[in-house]
Amino acid sequence: MIENYSFENTSFFKESNILGEMKILFLHYAFKSDGVTRCVLNNINGLKELSENISFVLAGNCFASSIPSDIEKRHIDWNSQDIVSQIHEIAKDADIIVVENPSVGILPQATLAFKEYAEKNKDKKIIYRVHDLIDDRPHLFENFKKTFDNFDDIYPVSSNVSFLTLTSFDKARLIKKGLNNVEVLPNSIVVSDLDINREKSFGLRTLFEKKGIVKPGEKILAYPVRIEKRKNMEEAMLLTKILNEGGENYRLVITLPFGEDYKKELEILADKHKIPCSIGKASEYISFDKKDEFTIADFYAASDLVISTSVREGFGFVFVEPWLAGTSIIGRAIPSVTEDFQTNGIDLSYLYGNDIFPCSDDPKERMKKIDEILSDPDKLNKISEILDIKSRISKAVSLINQNKEAIKKHYNHMNIAKQFLENIKS
Numbered sequence: 001m002i003e004n005y006s007f008e009n010t011s012f013f014k015e016s017n018i019l020g021e022m023k024i025l026f027l028h029y030a031f032k033s034d035g036v037t038r039c040v041l042n043n044i045n046g047l048k049e050l051s052e053n054i055s056f057v058l059a060g061n062c063f064a065s066s067i068p069s070d071i072e073k074r075h076i077d078w079n080s081q082d083i084v085s086q087i088h089e090i091a092k093d094a095d096i097i098v099v100e101n102p103s104v105g106i107l108p109q110a111t112l113a114f115k116e117y118a119e120k121n122k123d124k125k126i127i128y129r130v131h132d133l134i135d136d137r138p139h140l141f142e143n144f145k146k147t148f149d150n151f152d153d154i155y156p157v158s159s160n161v162s163f164l165t166l167t168s169f170d171k172a173r174l175i176k177k178g179l180n181n182v183e184v185l186p187n188s189i190v191v192s193d194l195d196i197n198r199e200k201s202f203g204l205r206t207l208f209e210k211k212g213i214v215k216p217g218e219k220i221l222a223y224p225v226r227i228e229k230r231k232n233m234e235e236a237m238l239l240t241k242i243l244n245e246g247g248e249n250y251r252l253v254i255t256l257p258f259g260e261d262y263k264k265e266l267e268i269l270a271d272k273h274k275i276p277c278s279i280g281k282a283s284e285y286i287s288f289d290k291k292d293e294f295t296i297a298d299f300y301a302a303s304d305l306v307i308s309t310s311v312r313e314g315f316g317f318v319f320v321e322p323w324l325a326g327t328s329i330i331g332r333a334i335p336s337v338t339e340d341f342q343t344n345g346i347d348l349s350y351l352y353g354n355d356i357f358p359c360s361d362d363p364k365e366r367m368k369k370i371d372e373i374l375s376d377p378d379k380l381n382k383i384s385e386i387l388d389i390k391s392r393i394s395k396a397v398s399l400i401n402q403n404k405e406a407i408k409k410h411y412n413h414m415n416i417a418k419q420f421l422e423n424i425k426s
Contacts, residue, residue: 022054025094027087027114029078029107030062033287034226035187035317036101036131037064039166042188044071046417059090066287083113084120091117091124096424098127101314103154105134108147111154118156125424128155129164129185130174131314152177164423166315168343169336183423186340187315188416191408194297194324201301204294207285208302213278214251221250222303222327224296224318225310226258227280229363232332233266234370235309237275239331241374242384244276252277252307255286255299265367273374300325305393307331311359316341319348320411323403328396330389332359345406350395352387 024047031037040058047054058067059074067073074090076083091097102114118126134144134151148154155163155177162181165171174182208214221240225231233254240252257263257280270277286299300306306322306329316337322329323346333351341348360366373379409415 020053022051022095023057023093024054024096024098025057025059025074025091026098026100027076027091028058028060028100029110031058031060031064031067031073032062033064033066035315037067038317039129039131039187039315040098040100041067042190042413043417043420045190046188046413047420049414050417050421057090057094059087078107078110083110084116087113087117088121091121094124096125096127098129100129101131102128103130103134104132105137105140105144108144112147115154115156118161119158122158122160124160126156126158126161127164127423128161130170131166133170133173135173136312155179162423162426167337167340169339184340185419185423186411186416187317188413189317189320189324189407189411190413191324193295194300194321196301196326197298198301200294200298204285204298205302207294208253208282211281211285213253213281213285215276218249218251218276219304220302221252222299222306222322223252223254223308224256224299224306225254225308226256227254227263227266228258229262230310230312232309232311232359232366233262234269234367235332235359236307237266237269237273237277238370238373238383239307239309239387239389240277241273241275242380242387242389245380245384246390250276250304253282253303254279255282256280257283262363269367269371269374272371275374296321297325300327303327305330305396310334311361313337320346320407323400323407326400326404328393328400328403330393330396332357344410346403346410347399347406350392350399352392357383357387 026040028036044056057072057074060076061078063073076086076090080086099114102111105111134140163174163179164183164185165174166186168184171182171184209216214220223233223236227233236252240250243250252275254277263279266279282299286294286296300322306318306327308318308329308331313334316334319329319338319341331351333348333353335353338348338351373383
C-alpha cells in the first residue's frame with residue numbers, strides 16, 4: 001500500500017520516486033463519447049497528476065473528438081481475420097494493458113481475441129475492467145452465442161490477468177463465476193470539471209429557450225443520457241406528468257439521440273398525454289469537452305432537477321455528478337449501483353425502488369403499464385400518492401452539500417488514480 005497520500009498532496013509520488021517509467025495501453029472497441037471513454041480519460045487525468053513517468057495509449061477504433069491530442073491512438077480493425085496479431089503488435093511496448101468492457105458482448109470476435117491474447121502472453125500484466133456484463137444484454141445473446149457456448153467462457157484464466165469492476169455487485173458476480181483476483185475500482189469524477197459557473201449555466205438556459213428546447217418559465221427536468229430502452233424514459237415522463245399535475249411547470253429534457261424506434265415511441269407517448277419534453281436535441285449544444293462553449297456541468301447547473309428512472313447501469317454517473325453542480329437527482333434507485341454510493345456516504349435513501357413502484361424487465365410491458373396509468377386519472381392519482389415525489393424532492397435538495405462532500409472524498413479522480421496504481425503494483 002502507498003501510505004501518507006492525500007488529495008491535496010499530489011507531489012508524494014514524484015518526490016518518493018515510487019513510480020518508474022510505465023506505459024499503460026487502454027484497449028477498447030470504440031472510444032466514443034460515452035461512459036467508458038470518460039472513465040478512461042478521468043483515470044489518465046489523475047495518473048498524469050500523480051506521475052510524469054507514465055505514458056498512455058488508446059487502442060481500438062472510433063476516437064471521440066474530446067480525447068486530447070497528446071494521447072497516442074492506435075487503430076485496430078475489428079473485422080480482421082487475425083485480431084490477436086494486431087493486439088500483439090500494438091501492445092509490444094506496453095507495460096500494462098487494460099481491456100475495457102470486454103464482457104459487454106457487442107463484438108464477440110473481439111471478446112474472443114482479448115481472451116486468446118491474454119492467455120498466450122503471460123509476460124504481460126493485463127487488467128480486465130468490467131463495466132457491463134453480457135448476462136444483462138438479452139438483445140445480444142443470439143449473436144454472442146455464435147462465438148461462445150456460455151457467458152462464463154469469455155474470461156481468461158491466467159496468472160497475469162486481474163479483474164476490476166465498477167461496483168461491489170459485479171465483483172460478487174465475477175467471483176461467483178469462479179474468477180479470482182477481482183477488485184472494485186469505481187469510476188472517478190474530475191471535481192473541478194463540475195464547478196458551477198452561473199453565467200455559463202444562465203447562457204445555456206437562454207440558448208435552450210432560443211432554440212425551442214425549453215420555453216420561458218419552464219423548469220428543466222434533465223435526463224442526461226442516450227435514448228435507450230434500459231433507461232426507462234417513459235417512467236420519467238410519468239413523473240413529469242405527476243409533477244405538473246401538482247402545479248409545477250417542468251419540461252423533461254433528454255439529451256442524447258440514439259434509438260430512433262424508441263424515440264418515436266416516446267414522442268407518441270408524450271404527444272398523447274401532453275407531457276412537455278425535448279428528446280435528443282440538447283446534446284447539439286453541450287459536450288464533455290471543456291474546450292466547447294457549454295459542458296455537461298453547465299447543463300446540470302442550468303437544470304432545476306436531474307432524473308434517472310433507468311433499470312440498469314454499469315456505474316451510474318448520473319447519481320453522482322449533478323450534486324457537484326448543486327443540482328439534486330430524483331427517480332428510481334438501482335440497488336446494484338446505488339448501494340455502493342450509499343456505503344460511501346452519498347444519501348440516496350429517498351429514491352424509490354421496486355418495493356414502492358414495481359418495474360418490469362420487459363420494455364414493452366413497461367411502456368404499456370405507463371400508458372395505462374397516464375390514460376386513467378384514478379390510477380395516475382394513486383401512483384402520485386404512492387410516489388409522493390414532492391416530499392422526495394425536498395429531501396434531495398436538503399442533501400446537496402452532504403452528498404457533494406462525500407463525492408469529493410470518495411470519487412475524486414486523484415484518489416481513484418491512486419487506487420488504480422495500487423492495483424497495478426499488487
